Amino acid sequence: MAIRSELDRSNPEAFASAPVERIDIPKKAIYRLSIYHRCLQRLVENGQETVSSSALAKAAGVKPAQLRKDLAYFGQFGTRGLGYPVETLASMIRDLLGRERLQPVVLVGGGNLGSALLRYQGFQKEGFEVVAAFDAEPEAVKARGIGVPVFSEKELEERIEADGVRLAILCVPGSIAQSLANRLVSAGVSGILNFSPVVLDVPEDVVVNNVDLALELEHLSFFVR
Amino acid sequence: MAIRSELDRSNPEAFASAPVERIDIPKKAIYRLSIYHRCLQRLVENGQETVSSSALAKAAGVKPAQLRKDLAYFGQFGTRGLGYPVETLASMIRDLLGRERLQPVVLVGGGNLGSALLRYQGFQKEGFEVVAAFDAEPEAVKARGIGVPVFSEKELEERIEADGVRLAILCVPGSIAQSLANRLVSAGVSGILNFSPVVLDVPEDVVVNNVDLALELEHLSFFVR
DNA sequence: ATGTGTGAACTGATTCACAGCC
DNA sequence: GGCTGTGAATCAGTTCACACAT
Known part of the structure; x- marks a missing residue:
C-alpha cells in the first residue's frame, strides 16, 4: 500500500490506500x-x-x-x-490515474465560486461528469441556470450513496466546510477537492486537495517586491 | 538574495529577486x-x-x-x-507578505472561469483589489454585470503601466496564454496566477503560480481506487 | 548514434531533541 | 513547568552519469 511524502496543498497526513503493487512513489x-x-x-x-x-x-x-x-x-x-x-x-x-472511464463528481456549495465552477467547462472537457450539486438553497442556485441538477443539501447522503460517487468538489464557507466534509466522507466520498479556506480534518484513507484561491494570490504577493 | 527550492504548482525555475536580507528560505x-x-x-x-x-x-x-x-x-x-x-x-x-497595504490586481480573460472569478468575493475579502479586467470582447463580459471595469485586451499594456500593477490573474484558453503572459510581463507584471492549462515560459524574475482545476481533480482520481 | 533505465550522489526540507529563557 | 529557538540527524526528492538496448 501507499504513497509517501506530502503534496503541498493537501493535508500532509492524507495518505491513500492504493492498489497494493505500487509502493514508494512520491x-x-x-x-x-x-x-x-x-x-x-x-x-x-x-x-x-x-x-x-x-x-x-x-x-x-x-x-x-x-x-x-x-x-x-x-x-x-x-x-x-x-x-x-x-x-x-x-x-x-x-x-x-483511473481516467479510462468517466468519473462522476458532485459539487457542494452553490455560492459564487460554486456556481462558477458548475458553469466552468474545464472539468467536463477533461472527462469528469458533475452529476449533482448541493446547496442549502437549491432554488437560488437553479435560478442561475446550469445544466446540472441542484438538490437540497439534505439529500446529500442519499444521492451520493445511490450513485456511488467518490469525488466531491467542496466550495462552501469555511465555517461549515468541516461538517460537510464529514458528511461527504461518511457517505462514501474518498477524494475532496477543497476550495474552502480551511484545513480539513479527514480520515487517513481520504485524500484532500486544497485549492485556496486567495492564498495563492497572497503567496504571489510576497515575490512581487 | 533569494529563495531556494521549488513550489509544486509553480514553474520550477521561477525564482524571485527578493529584498537582499532574506536568504535560504524554502x-x-x-x-x-x-x-x-x-x-x-x-x-x-x-x-x-x-x-x-x-x-x-x-x-x-x-x-x-x-x-x-x-x-x-x-x-x-x-x-x-x-x-x-x-x-x-x-x-x-x-x-x-507585502500585504499591509492593498495590492492592485488585473484579471485577463472574461470567459466562464474569468467572469466567475470576478464575481468571487474571496480576493476582495483578503484585501486584493481587482482594478481591471481585459477580454477580447469586453462588451460580452460587461454584460454579465460585475463591479469591475472591463477593457479591450488591446488596452492591456497601457492600463497596467498607468496603474503600476504587478499582479495578474490569467484565465484564457491555453492556446493564447503564453502570448498574453509575454505581454503582461513586458508591461511590468511580475506575478501571475495562471489558470490556463499550460506551462508558461517566463523570465527568471517573474513568478508564476499555476492553478489547474481539471488537473487537481485528475490528481485526486488516482487516489480514489 | 541515440536515448532509456537506474543506482549513486546530492540537494533540499522536515523532524528530533535539547539548550536556554520566561 | 512550559515553550521557543536551533544545530544535528533524518528523510524525501532530484539530478547525475553511465550501463545497456536498439
Whole structure:
C-alpha cells in the first residue's frame, strides 16, 4: 500500500490506500503524470508517434531525468534509442490515474465560486461528469441556470450513496466546510477537492486537495517586491 | 538574495529577486506563512492574545517544529514559556507578505472561469483589489454585470503601466496564454496566477503560480481506487 | 548514434531533541 | 513547568552519469 511524502496543498497526513503493487512513489510524481498526459494529448492530436524524454520534459517544464524516473515508477514504456510511444504512454497514464472511464463528481456549495465552477467547462472537457450539486438553497442556485441538477443539501447522503460517487468538489464557507466534509466522507466520498479556506480534518484513507484561491494570490504577493 | 527550492504548482525555475536580507528560505515556508496568517486572523477575532506553536501548528495542519522553524527564518517573535503574541505575529506576516497595504490586481480573460472569478468575493475579502479586467470582447463580459471595469485586451499594456500593477490573474484558453503572459510581463507584471492549462515560459524574475482545476481533480482520481 | 533505465550522489526540507529563557 | 529557538540527524526528492538496448 501507499504513497509517501506530502503534496503541498493537501493535508500532509492524507495518505491513500492504493492498489497494493505500487509502493514508494512520491505524490509529486503522480501529480506530474497529469501534466505529462496533457502534453501527450497535444502530441496525439499532432499525429506524432514517439517522443523522447527530453522533448516531453521540456513541454512539461521538468528535467528529462525526472520524467524518466517518474515513468519508471510504473514500468518500462520506452525504447532505448527511440523514445516513448505517444499513444500507448498516454493511455497507460490514463489507466493509472483511473481516467479510462468517466468519473462522476458532485459539487457542494452553490455560492459564487460554486456556481462558477458548475458553469466552468474545464472539468467536463477533461472527462469528469458533475452529476449533482448541493446547496442549502437549491432554488437560488437553479435560478442561475446550469445544466446540472441542484438538490437540497439534505439529500446529500442519499444521492451520493445511490450513485456511488467518490469525488466531491467542496466550495462552501469555511465555517461549515468541516461538517460537510464529514458528511461527504461518511457517505462514501474518498477524494475532496477543497476550495474552502480551511484545513480539513479527514480520515487517513481520504485524500484532500486544497485549492485556496486567495492564498495563492497572497503567496504571489510576497515575490512581487 | 533569494529563495531556494521549488513550489509544486509553480514553474520550477521561477525564482524571485527578493529584498537582499532574506536568504535560504524554502518557498514552501513562505506558502505556509499565508496559512498561519489565516489561522491567526481567526484567533484575533476570538480575542486571544497569545498562542503556542503546537496550538497554531495544529490549526494549520503542520507539526509544531515546522511552524517554529518557519517563523525563525524571519526573526524571533515568540516568548519562551509563553508562545507567540497573536496580533503582533499576524501583522509581521502581513508585512512580510507585502500585504499591509492593498495590492492592485488585473484579471485577463472574461470567459466562464474569468467572469466567475470576478464575481468571487474571496480576493476582495483578503484585501486584493481587482482594478481591471481585459477580454477580447469586453462588451460580452460587461454584460454579465460585475463591479469591475472591463477593457479591450488591446488596452492591456497601457492600463497596467498607468496603474503600476504587478499582479495578474490569467484565465484564457491555453492556446493564447503564453502570448498574453509575454505581454503582461513586458508591461511590468511580475506575478501571475495562471489558470490556463499550460506551462508558461517566463523570465527568471517573474513568478508564476499555476492553478489547474481539471488537473487537481485528475490528481485526486488516482487516489480514489 | 541515440536515448532509456537506474543506482549513486546530492540537494533540499522536515523532524528530533535539547539548550536556554520566561 | 512550559515553550521557543536551533544545530544535528533524518528523510524525501532530484539530478547525475553511465550501463545497456536498439
